[in-house]
Structures are given as C-alpha cells and as structure tokens.
Amino acid sequence: MDTKVIKSKFPIFQNKINGKQLIYLDSANSSQKPKTVIDRISKFYSKEFSNIGRSVHSLAVIATNRFEETRDLVKKFINAKSREEVIFTKNATEAINLVASTYGEKFINKGDEILITELEHHANYVPWHFIRQRKGAIIKFAECNDKGEVDIDEIKKLITNKTKIIAITHLSNVTGAIMPVKKIVDLANEKKIPVLVDGCQGAPHLEIDMQKLGCDFYAISCHKMYGPTGVGILYAKKKWLDILPPYQGGGGMIEEVKKDNITFPGSPTKFEAGTLQTAEVVGFSESIKFIEGVGIKNIMQHEREILEYGLEEIRKNNSVRIIGDPKNRGSIISFTIKGIHPHDIATILDEDGVAIRAGHHCCQILHKKMGIAASARASLGIYNTKEDIDVLKNSIKKCNKIFNN
Numbered sequence: 001m002d003t004k005v006i007k008s009k010f011p012i013f014q015n016k017i018n019g020k021q022l023i024y025l026d027s028a029n030s031s032q033k034p035k036t037v038i039d040r041i042s043k044f045y046s047k048e049f050s051n052i053g054r055s056v057h058s059l060a061v062i063a064t065n066r067f068e069e070t071r072d073l074v075k076k077f078i079n080a081k082s083r084e085e086v087i088f089t090k091n092a093t094e095a096i097n098l099v100a101s102t103y104g105e106k107f108i109n110k111g112d113e114i115l116i117t118e119l120e121h122h123a124n125y126v127p128w129h130f131i132r133q134r135k136g137a138i139i140k141f142a143e144c145n146d147k148g149e150v151d152i153d154e155i156k157k158l159i160t161n162k163t164k165i166i167a168i169t170h171l172s173n174v175t176g177a178i179m180p181v182k183k184i185v186d187l188a189n190e191k192k193i194p195v196l197v198d199g200c201q202g203a204p205h206l207e208i209d210m211q212k213l214g215c216d217f218y219a220i221s222c223h224k225m226y227g228p229t230g231v232g233i234l235y236a237k238k239k240w241l242d243i244l245p246p247y248q249g250g251g252g253m254i255e256e257v258k259k260d261n262i263t264f265p266g267s268p269t270k271f272e273a274g275t276l277q278t279a280e281v282v283g284f285s286e287s288i289k290f291i292e293g294v295g296i297k298n299i300m301q302h303e304r305e306i307l308e309y310g311l312e313e314i315r316k317n318n319s320v321r322i323i324g325d326p327k328n329r330g331s332i333i334s335f336t337i338k339g340i341h342p343h344d345i346a347t348i349l350d351e352d353g354v355a356i357r358a359g360h361h362c363c364q365i366l367h368k369k370m371g372i373a374a375s376a377r378a379s380l381g382i383y384n385t386k387e388d389i390d391v392l393k394n395s396i397k398k399c400n401k402i403f404n405n
Ligand SMILES: Cc1ncc(COP(=O)(O)O)c(C=O)c1O
Pocket: 028, 029, 091, 092, 093, 094, 121, 123, 124, 169, 171, 172, 173, 198, 200, 201, 220, 221, 222, 232, 362
C-alpha cells in the first residue's frame, strides 16, 4: 500500500502546523477526512440539499434518496440483516444513550444488573449510571488486568440471573485491547442476555460483521471512520427495535398524532426524531467507499505494522511507560514519561507538528486502575507511516531533554 498516495487524499496534510509537517496521531479522538468526503458534502449543499422525508418536491426526493442510499451502504458494510437495523444518531454517545434509555426504561428494574468493564469510555458508563439512578439497578465492572485487557473469565464470573445487559468496548481507546466480542456474545446468548458493543474504536480498524459478531447492539462513531462529525450509527437487531419505545419525541418519528394518543412507525423512523444531519450522513457514504477502496484487510495490516514498529521504538526509551500490554491489540499507544505531565508532553510534541491527545481520554476508572491520572496517547490511522513514528520518537526524546536533564 502506498501511504504517500493515501496521505495525498487528505487535504489537511497540505498544511503546516507550527511550521512543521503535520504528524497526526490523534485518530482515536477523531480521524482526518479525505477530499472525497469533503467534496461530497459540498456537492450535496450545492446541488442536492433539501430537508428529507417530508416534502414531495424534486429536491426533497433527491436528498431523501441520497440519505437513504447511505443507510443501504452502511447495512452492507456492517452486514446487518436489514436497513431498518441501521439508525443514524449524532454520535456514538447518543447511540449508547438511546439503548440505555429505551432498553433501560423497558427492561431494567430495581436490583437488576448491568455488566460493563473497567475499560469503558465514559460514553459506555455514564448512560448506564443514569439507569442505575433512575431504576435502582446495579452496575458491575469486569476487572482489567495489568496488561490492560479483560479476561473473559472476569465477565463469566459476574454474570448472574439478574444480569440484564452486557455492555463492552470492542477496542479500548486507552490500552488498545481488543475484546473477544464473539466469545462474550456466545456466553451471553446461553443466558439470553443482550450484548451492546461500543464499536467506536473497532469500526475504523477491524472487520465488523454483525452476523459474525452476533451482538444485539453496536455503536459506531463516523467521525473516527474518516467521516464527518455529527454522525453516529446504532446497529440493533430488529427484534429489539420492534419492541423498544421511541427515544426522543418530535417531528419525523410519528405515525399518527391525536389529542389523546400518538402512534409510531417502525424502525428506523421511530428512532430518528427531528431534522437529521443530512449532509453529514450523505458525506459518510464517501468514507465507506474510501475504506472499502483501501480494503479493511489492508488497513488492518498497515496499522499493525506501524503499531508494532511504534511499540518497539518507544519501548527503547527507558523513561517511557506504555500503558497496558494486551495480547490482542489495536492501533493505540498510550504512555507516560517519568516526571513529565502528559499535557506538557503533548505541548512539546505539538511544537514538532505531532498531534496526540493528553488527559484521561474519558476513561478515569481505567486510569485510576493503572495508578495514573492521565496519559499521552498516540493513535493511528491509515495515513500514518514509520516516518511519523520516528518524528514522535525524537519528539519524546526532546521532552526528556527539556524536563529530565
Ligand atoms: C471507545 C469510545 N467510546 C465512545 C466514544 C464517544 O464517541 P462519540 O464522540 O462518537 O460520541 C469514544 C470517543 O472518543 C471512544 O473512543
């Protein structure tokens, strides 16, 4: 794979940051966008824009068709059984909130248990906390080990006849641990417990096939998949969507409204209230085409090479502690440097054009478990190269020189 060609498809890399070539290592936060995605949004607003699903004029029909074509593309991309199983949300956070709120409202009661892990992003904990508060439910945390991964036995031992849902990340946004989703789903199936997967870091870096994974719910963050901001996706098995109540009320999600009663249509309409992020969803169709064009297998192989090189090179620096060492790992390297606050690391790296994230990455529980308040995180995308890692490595050495001399 020619990374130069790939990089050239992303206009952002034509810019200098602090007079330096941009080395973007913050894709777990949000990835950069190829020109095709940017152009698609511009074309939609220039030639095809109208609100969707309401008016009958020609533009409205064109816009509605473009929007729904993206749903079909997503359905195929994730191998959902039907297009009704693809719901557009504003981000993955909203997708998880939708499930916590509707499933929680209907199926979780006092004393029931919600099983999550210590790896979870706040987006897959806080919504369940609300249900804990509202319903008097209990949240159980499967522990992660010092490698930053959760053993399936940890999950197994916490399942009881009170467990109402298992909600797990696909790929940790801190340690990079890839969870054995299929095995967990098989375990849960035996007890008829639904499984929600936070796929924010899984979808951009792994092959995601809903029939193979078998999970009940899968949350996707499109802005981490070379797509526009303002778009998330909830995949849910139709059997759930048929029985869950609507999430938000308003225009566009009703069937018939009377003074004494309101009825609702089926999915996805029931769950997509108000005017949607139309242009962004249409733009996302080009992200899927981009990923498919490169090929998810090529993406995985390329990122694996860069990850392994990065781990090897960064490990040579004795003052660096890499957070976690999971056996099955995705494109993330979180680290601390002795005596230097992660925010200072990020600031110094930025001087060299290297964009990383510093902080708790919305995983305070995991950071506490690792005995730290914050970390620096380099996360990879398809555009990263070994040269990017070399710049990162030298920039880290510069941090040492400034702070530890
Ligand atoms: C693992 C994980 N879950 C959830 C989220 C939230 O995603 P979104 O910004 O689409 O709501 C993120 C984003 O950083 C994440 O990394």
